[in-house]
Amino acid sequence: MVRLDILLLIVLAALWGASYIFIRIAGPVFGPIALMTFRVVIAAIMLVAIARSIAQVPNFRARWRQFLLIGAIGNALPFVLIANAVMHLNASIAAILNATVPLFTAIVSTLWLREPLSLRTILGAGLGVVGVSILVGWSPLPITPTVLLATGQALLAALSYGLTSVYARRTFGDLTPLQAAVGQACGSAALMAPLAIIAPPRTAVTWPALLALIALAVLCTVLAYFIYFRLIAIAGPTKTSTVAFLIPLFGIFWAAVFLREPVNAGVLAGLGVILLSVWLVLAEKRG
DSSP, rough: OOOHHHHHHHHHHHHHHHHHHHHHHHHHHHHHHHHHHHHHHHHHHHHHHHHHHTTTOOOOHHHHHHHHHHHHHIIIIIHHHHHHHHHSHHHHHHHHHHTTHHHHHHHHHHHOOOOOOOHHHHHHHHHHHHHHHHHHHSSSSOOOHHHHHHHHHHHHHHHHHHHHHHHHHHTTTTTTTHHHHHHHHHHHHHHTHHHHSSSSHHHHHHHHHHHHHIIIIIIIIIIIHHHHHHHHHHEEEEEEEHHHHHHHHHHHOOOOOOSSOOOOOOHHHHHHHHHHHHHHHHHHOOO
């Protein structure tokens, strides 16, 4: 990767790592459903406008069912699960749990695409379980049913992202990354927009919450997509996947700086084991 691509990879990780603190700020005001509905609707409008400007609008009439499905598993479901998890966990812990996405992707690929399951991948998945156990068991948070449920929601969101990756690989190979992203964003916006009526913001909207929502939609979604598309096109998907190592590091850093979240030995140990497990899986995919 050239220097510019490395810089963009770092910026992408910083943006996605920051999304957890924005959710932490805006989530209690909007609620997880309303927050993520506004996020995907704003992102969808902006992405469609950009796609129209460069003649890359996908064929919605031919693929609306596929866009609704990937919008559900790629945005709507994991976004709401993560938002709810972040409200009950530390933002840093939620970011670390989301680093398990490559592990779930490898498992889904094995079961769905019947890719061979190597010893290295099995070891990586096993270490991932150990890492999650260390992270939750030794974190600054007390082990309560609410914390365990939020942990399960964060892991379910990671599984949903793994399903999305495999489904997109099988279904949208003929689309450009921007077209696929537009379809996914519009699919999720169509599914979630009606929910904003039955799940309006919980309290009066404050300026910090509103600014956090705008940052979440514009910076962590639209801008992040553009950086991601460039990296996929120039550096390739394998090198781009290394962003999984950087996101939790930025998640911890932003949460510690802006939210004053504690970082103890359990958090760092869990992070280390999870990143080792992700490295084993990604290194296997490169091989």
